[in-house]
Amino acid sequence: MLTNEPGKRPPERTPPTPTLDVSPPDRVALLTDRQRSYLRLVLQNRSSKEIAAVTGSSHRAVDKQLLKANNVLGVPTRFEAARLLAEYDGGVEPLPPANDLPSAPPTFPLPLPLPTAGAAANMLTWKQVAFWTAIISIVTPLGLTAAGMAIVTLLLLLGLKPL
Numbered sequence: 001m002l003t004n005e006p007g008k009r010p011p012e013r014t015p016p017t018p019t020l021d022v023s024p025p026d027r028v029a030l031l032t033d034r035q036r037s038y039l040r041l042v043l044q045n046r047s048s049k050e051i052a053a054v055t056g057s058s059h060r061a062v063d064k065q066l067l068k069a070n071n072v073l074g075v076p077t078r079f080e081a082a083r084l085l086a087e088y089d090g091g092v093e094p095l096p097p098a099n100d101l102p103s104a105p106p107t108f109p110l111p112l113p114l115p116t117a118g119a120a121a122n123m124l125t126w127k128q129v130a131f132w133t134a135i136i137s138i139v140t141p142l143g144l145t146a147a148g149m150a151i152v153t154l155l156l157l158l159g160l161k162p163l
Contacts, residue, residue, distance in 0.1 A: 027073050028088040035069040036085060038062055043082040056119045107131070 031039070041051045048059040048066070055062070066078045073081045107127045115122065124132070155162045 028085055030072050031069055031085070032065075035065050035072075038065050039069055039078070039082045039085045042066065042078045043086055052121075053123065056121065056123060058121050 037055065038051055041054060046054070048062045051062045052059040066081070069081050070076065070078060073084050075081050075084065104125065107125065110128055110131055111119065111124065113122070113124060113129075113132045152162045
């Protein structure tokens, strides 16, 4: 860098962070609703994958939103951010016992195996994938056989010889 005086280095510049000038309660007010819901689940000692399963998003999106929340609040960890949110909210629901795992999603009714407006990510369990595999493997040959029979019938009705 160029300076006016040779041999002197200019002072290091740090980018201004607007959230550091704001008090912690005001910083919490800057969080989005999604970040708040993720932090409430972090307060329940849930991992990113568990939060993603509960909210219907990917674990990478959860990590990204929690990192943004950490930056807004000016804290190093997601747990510290969750603690600040809990203090701001005046307390949240009590923590579940440490051995209480989230319940598995039900197998039936089967959700569609493709993205929908309600669930943009594929969140099927292995049981649901197995059922869809069995359904597709049975229906596909039946459908192809029915289509072939319809073509042969049309050819016979038109007086043409099927191969």
